[in-house]
Amino acid sequence: MTARRTGRPLVPAYLSTGGVATPRRGSLERLSVLAATDQPVPQGLPAAQHALLDVLGDGSLTVVESAALLRLPVSAIRVLAAELTDRGLVTSRPPVPAAEPPDPDLLKRVADGLRALKH
Amino acid sequence: MIEIPDLVLGCLAAGTLAAFALGGALLRLRRRGARQAGEIASLTAALDTERRELDLGRAELADARTERARTAAAVAAEVVHLARQRVPAAATASAHPHVKVPGPLGAAIDGTPLGDALDEAQAAVLTAMAQERKRVDAAARAGMRGATRDIQAGLYRLQDVLRGLQRQYDDPELAEVLFALDHENEQSLRRAQVTAVVCGAWVGLAREESHLVEAVTGGQARLVGYHRVKVHHHLEAGTALVSHAVEPVAIIVAELLDNALRHSAPDTDVVVNLERVPHGVAVTVDDYGVGMAADERARAQRMVGGTEPILLSELGDPPRMGLAAIGQLTRRFDLSVDLSSPSPYGGVRAVLLIRNHLLSHIDPAEQPPAAATPRPTRAAVQIPEQRTAHARGAAPAEPAAGARTLTHETGAPVGAAAHAPAGHDAHDGREDAPGAPAPSAGHDADRAGDDLGPAADAGPRQDIDDRDLRDDRDLRDAPAPRDARAAVDAESVSSAPGDASEGDALPQRRRRNRSTDAGGAPSAPAAPARTPEEAAAALGALQAGTAAARSEADTEGSDPR
Numbered sequence: 001m002t003a004r005r006t007g008r009p010l011v012p013a014y015l016s017t018g019g020v021a022t023p024r025r026g027s028l029e030r031l032s033v034l035a036a037t038d039q040p041v042p043q044g045l046p047a048a049q050h051a052l053l054d055v056l057g058d059g060s061l062t063v064v065e066s067a068a069l070l071r072l073p074v075s076a077i078r079v080l081a082a083e084l085t086d087r088g089l090v091t092s093r094p095p096v097p098a099a100e101p102p103d104p105d106l107l108k109r110v111a112d113g114l115r116a117l118k119h
Numbered sequence: 120m121i122e123i124p125d126l127v128l129g130c131l132a133a134g135t136l137a138a139f140a141l142g143g144a145l146l147r148l149r150r151r152g153a154r155q156a157g158e159i160a161s162l163t164a165a166l167d168t169e170r171r172e173l174d175l176g177r178a179e180l181a182d183a184r185t186e187r188a189r190t191a192a193a194v195a196a197e198v199v200h201l202a203r204q205r206v207p208a209a210a211t212a213s214a215h216p217h218v219k220v221p222g223p224l225g226a227a228i229d230g231t232p233l234g235d236a237l238d239e240a241q242a243a244v245l246t247a248m249a250q251e252r253k254r255v256d257a258a259a260r261a262g263m264r265g266a267t268r269d270i271q272a273g274l275y276r277l278q279d280v281l282r283g284l285q286r287q288y289d290d291p292e293l294a295e296v297l298f299a300l301d302h303e304n305e306q307s308l309r310r311a312q313v314t315a316v317v318c319g320a321w322v323g324l325a326r327e328e329s330h331l332v333e334a335v336t337g338g339q340a341r342l343v344g345y346h347r348v349k350v351h352h353h354l355e356a357g358t359a360l361v362s363h364a365v366e367p368v369a370i371i372v373a374e375l376l377d378n379a380l381r382h383s384a385p386d387t388d389v390v391v392n393l394e395r396v397p398h399g400v401a402v403t404v405d406d407y408g409v410g411m412a413a414d415e416r417a418r419a420q421r422m423v424g425g426t427e428p429i430l431l432s433e434l435g436d437p438p439r440m441g442l443a444a445i446g447q448l449t450r451r452f453d454l455s456v457d458l459s460s461p462s463p464y465g466g467v468r469a470v471l472l473i474r475n476h477l478l479s480h481i482d483p484a485e486q487p488p489a490a491a492t493p494r495p496t497r498a499a500v501q502i503p504e505q506r507t508a509h510a511r512g513a514a515p516a517e518p519a520a521g522a523r524t525l526t527h528e529t530g531a532p533v534g535a536a537a538h539a540p541a542g543h544d545a546h547d548g549r550e551d552a553p554g555a556p557a558p559s560a561g562h563d564a565d566r567a568g569d570d571l572g573p574a575a576d577a578g579p580r581q582d583i584d585d586r587d588l589r590d591d592r593d594l595r596d597a598p599a600p601r602d603a604r605a606a607v608d609a610e611s612v613s614s615a616p617g618d619a620s621e622g623d624a625l626p627q628r629r630r631r632n633r634s635t636d637a638g639g640a641p642s643a644p645a646a647p648a649r650t651p652e653e654a655a656a657a658l659g660a661l662q663a664g665t666a667a668a669r670s671e672a673d674t675e676g677s678d679p680r
Contacts (some may be wrong), residue, residue: 007326007329008275008278008324008326010326010329010336010365010489011340011490011491012301012302013298013491014298014299019295019298019299020298021291023291024406047491050494051490060656065665065669068668070490071285071490073285073487074289075289106316
């Protein structure tokens with residue numbers, strides 16, 4: 001897996017977006033889920049956008065997870081994701097609400113059932 | 120008694136005698152007088168001659184005196200000329216070689232002891248001046264070095280704060296300001312660092328082994344016009360610099376790019392090419408500017424060669440530090456920069472040669488280069504080879520993603536071939552992963568993973584992918600694939616690496632694939648894609664990575680380990 005790097009990063013974050021931090025669409029939140037579409041990747045895609053596509057790869061990631069994987073600030077990911085969305089290469093989804101805690105009764109019943117199976 | 124006549128006679132006789140005596144004496148006297156007169160005449164003549172000679176000598180003496188006075192005046196004039204003209208001119212010429220140093224006033228003086236002495240005096244003045252200048256310059260450099268080192272350290276601290284803020288606050292307006300501040304800070308840092316380097320200081324920052332393209336991009340980011348720089352990365356992925364060469368290369372590239380950006384029109388690009396050459400790697404910087412005149416070029420080449428000692432007083436006002444800093448770095452780190460050949464575009468072509476002993480290799484799968492670095496062009500050309508022999512080398516920027524093979528949220532099948540440009544991640548035996556229909560179980564599990572919370576996405580999904588891949592292999596091994604498209608993809612992808620021409624050079628894994636393809640069902644259980652231990656290790660690493668990433672996102676950048 002990715003080795004953590006401890007040193008000072010050589011490439012500053014602003015280079016990934018060319019200094020832009022205001023995304024063209026403002027709907028992305030930290031926990032918005034990004035997923036790549038199956039559009040072919042066009043030639044000449046900026047490197048950072050390409051890298052984001054690669055990270056999304058075969059699944060979906062939240063904005064903040066992509067940011068951590070790419071070692072970029074969230075604001076940069078927002079810009080990149082917004083541009084990729086405009087190109088139709090990425091779809092975004094609003095954050096998934098936190099799951100409700102499971103019903104203790106249900107858990108208890110499941111546990112009982114399991115115990116019953118064991119005996 | 121005596122008679123009177125006798126007496127008279129006697130008197131007369133006496134008188135006569137006396138007269139005779141007197142006459143004789145008179146005669147003698149007269150003769151002597153004549154002799155003396157002759158002597159006097161001769162003496163007078165001699166005296167006249169002497170006097171004449173004396174006059175002549177006096178005249179000569181006066182001539183000689185005026186002559187001597189004239190010579191003295193000439194020497195004085197030469198000395199004054201030396202002091203007022205020749206020495207100042209020579210002093211100026213030591214800094215500005217085009218200034219002509221006048222010779223002595225009289226051409227006749229050349230080669231005489233006086234001429235030599237004057238030349239020697241001039242040379243001695245110059246030597247003393249050079250020594251003094253060196254001493255003063257060294258003092259100035261020491262002072263600057265101390266000051267810039269402190270400034271540099273302060274700017275690094277500022278950079279840390281700014282980057283911390285960038286991670287912490289993602290309000291777009293604030294983030295944009297932070298980006299701008301970070302950029303300003305990088306520029307100041309570059310100035311301070313270059314000044315320090317020119318003054319003989321160390322580069323001021325120890326870096327770890329890094330990708331070469333990161334050093335180049337990092338240098339690019341330090342400039343005002345970094346938008347105009349286009350980096351073409353023609354090296355194999357993972358080409359890296361040893362730790363002590365990283366910062367020097369970044370500085371040199373930044374200075375070369377700065378020159379290029381400064382001397383070309385603002386609407387033109389500056390092109391950087393990273394290419395492998397027999398002795399190492401060449402970083403070529405081309406601009407479309409006006410270029411340099413031959414003497415400028417020669418001077419620049421001398422400066423970047425680092426063979427001449429650098430004097431601050433020769434850098435001009437404002438001092439042009441860039442080339443001088445390059446010279447210092449090339450000398451200290453055994454790099455070489457060439458500015459001597461004109462660019463084919465009419466501008467300047469600068470070539471930085473990084474020799475093999477400064478190069479190393481980083482596994483790009485384990486430690487991908489920064490997201491903003493350009494992707495290597497070579498990987499795209501060499502997909503079949505990269506997938507297997509250089510599988511890890513072929514995945515430059517894919518820390519977490521496997522091959523883009525499987526389903527997305529939509530559940531649509533995605534062919535691997537369609538998405539396999541540069542970084543088809545092929546390690547762990549997944550190189551033959553084809554496009555596949557989304558198996559319903561995987562899809563549901565996918566959803567379930569989402570429901571658990573977005574942060575849990577990466578871990579479970581990866582797990583599912585692996586299962587899908589294995590399902591998929593089973594699918595292919597089965598005589599009748601459920602999905603025709605999957606079968607087609609499987610064929611096309613797995614046949615590409617299976618070319619006979621490359622068979623010898625291939626690792627074990629490839630043969631296993633081929634046997635899988637050829638052998639069909641019976642060989643499938645015998646050659647699992649990975650052992651359970653491997654799978655466990657991979658998944659463990661994946662979980663650790665996800666946890667690390669999540670914790671980094673939560674705690675804003677602190678390293679969990």
